[in-house]
Amino acid sequence: PLLGFFFSFLSIVTSPKNVMGIVGQDTILPCHISSTKPLENIEVRWKKTTDGRIEDIHIYRPFGGKPTQKYPGRTSLPTDGFATGNVSLTLKNVQPADEGTYHCLVMSRDWSADAATVLSIAGGNPGNWQHGPAP
Numbered sequence: 001p002l003l004g005f006f007f008s009f010l011s012i013v014t015s016p017k018n019v020m021g022i023v024g025q026d027t028i029l030p031c032h033i034s035s036t037k038p039l040e041n042i043e044v045r046w047k048k049t050t051d052g053r054i055e056d057i058h059i060y061r062p063f064g065g066k067p068t069q070k071y072p073g074r075t076s077l078p079t080d081g082f083a084t085g086n087v088s089l090t091l092k093n094v095q096p097a098d099e100g101t102y103h104c105l106v107m108s109r110d111w112s113a114d115a116a117t118v119l120s121i122a123g124g125n126p127g128n129w130q131h132g133p134a135p
């Protein structure tokens with residue numbers, strides 16, 4: 001049908017505008033691909049911008065062997081081959097310096113799309129909680 005023709009070109013990437021991380025904990029930066037095309041051979045690039053500086057944080061290439069990681073061992077993507085369109089980045093042991101804007105860029109042979117999420121970091125000093133009023 002005609003509608004199907006139009007929709008066959010739809011590929012979008014969505015992520016939340018803001019995510020809050022806590023120092024010392026693991027944070028997930030959600031990013032999801034909605035595509036009417038099969039998610040085959042896609043490249044996923046997580047980039048970070050801080051004060052106009054752009055860094056590649058984690059790059060997954062379909063045939064590129066190991067992913068490129070700015071912080072080896074601290075970042076990971078779901079391992080299911082993105083069949084579900086879930087390309088959320090897990091960032092381990094979050095630090096204040098991780099604060100910034102993260103871009104989830106997805107590239108396929110004939111389309112690309114991206115979305116941005118601002119990561120804010122909250123102090124995680126557990127001592128702060130022990131001195132509050134008793135419940």
Ligand SMILES: *[C@@H]1O[C@H](CO)[C@@H](O)[C@H](O)[C@H]1NC(C)=O
Binds near residue numbers: 077078086087
């Ligand atoms: C996407 O992947 C992340 C990290 O593995 C996981 O925590 C999250 O629950 C997944 N989201 C969905 C909707 O499956």
